[in-house]
Amino acid sequence: MKNNKALWRICPQLILSLIAIFSLKVWAENPSSQVLYMTGSQPTFAAGSDHFTGEVSVELLFPSNDTAKYSGAYVTFQAGSRTAWHSHPAGQHIVVLTGTAVTGTRDGEVMQVSPGETIWCPPGVDHWHGATKKGPMKHLVVTGSKDGNNVVWKEHVTDGQYQK
Template identity: 25%
Template structure:
């Protein structure tokens, strides 16, 4: 019986240590905080924003880290001065109106052209974290229709 109790204690200890190691490893791989949940109708699914730099009268660029849970995405939208997206973790999608959907992985960067409707978000099975750099010189983002499931799942 003493051996059995020792084995149970050992397995429990190893399990707790492993859980703590995985949790620490996951937390240490995040570059920025997850941010606050985005609570508006311009996204499908759960997405979080950590604003890193707000635009001002001198530097008119805003920079934010956006975390999309699997399946989450923006609506179609456009920016009067374009946008730059840098993938920093997970797998995501990017699509411009009339073009095929692109798969984005850590290290990929996209230059979204000015006034071109596009959307971006996570793949179906992976969280996606991006840095969005958006110029605020000529006005705000123009939000359009939601990306429906058929558009989201299509390869075209």
């Protein structure tokens, strides 16, 4: 009798495990199935000082795959934080969610972007983006990938370039 109770306690876990294995097998055999990326299932990390100035966090939302050569992430910049100069071999869309974004290009153009507005950064265009000095900013980025590469990092943005 005690063994039966123990079996019934692990049975739900066993069933869930079998369902998960079966679902993965079905998806592998039928790539037209939808894939759910559960909240928190992708990595979140503090962006490094090699490519960012200030406090920046990145929350990956979905990776690129064999069919869709783009990935998505939320990036949160604290006041005064920004990226280094960089470009994207396949371009990048930026959708400002909260706060005000600031972005600049090598030709000296600097724009302020409000929540709900979207920026398209074409392939190969050097640019930077971040928050204003007055407050934090969060944006959604959808970044294309070409030949397995989605970003080419360059030097840091100077204070003078940022303050424009």
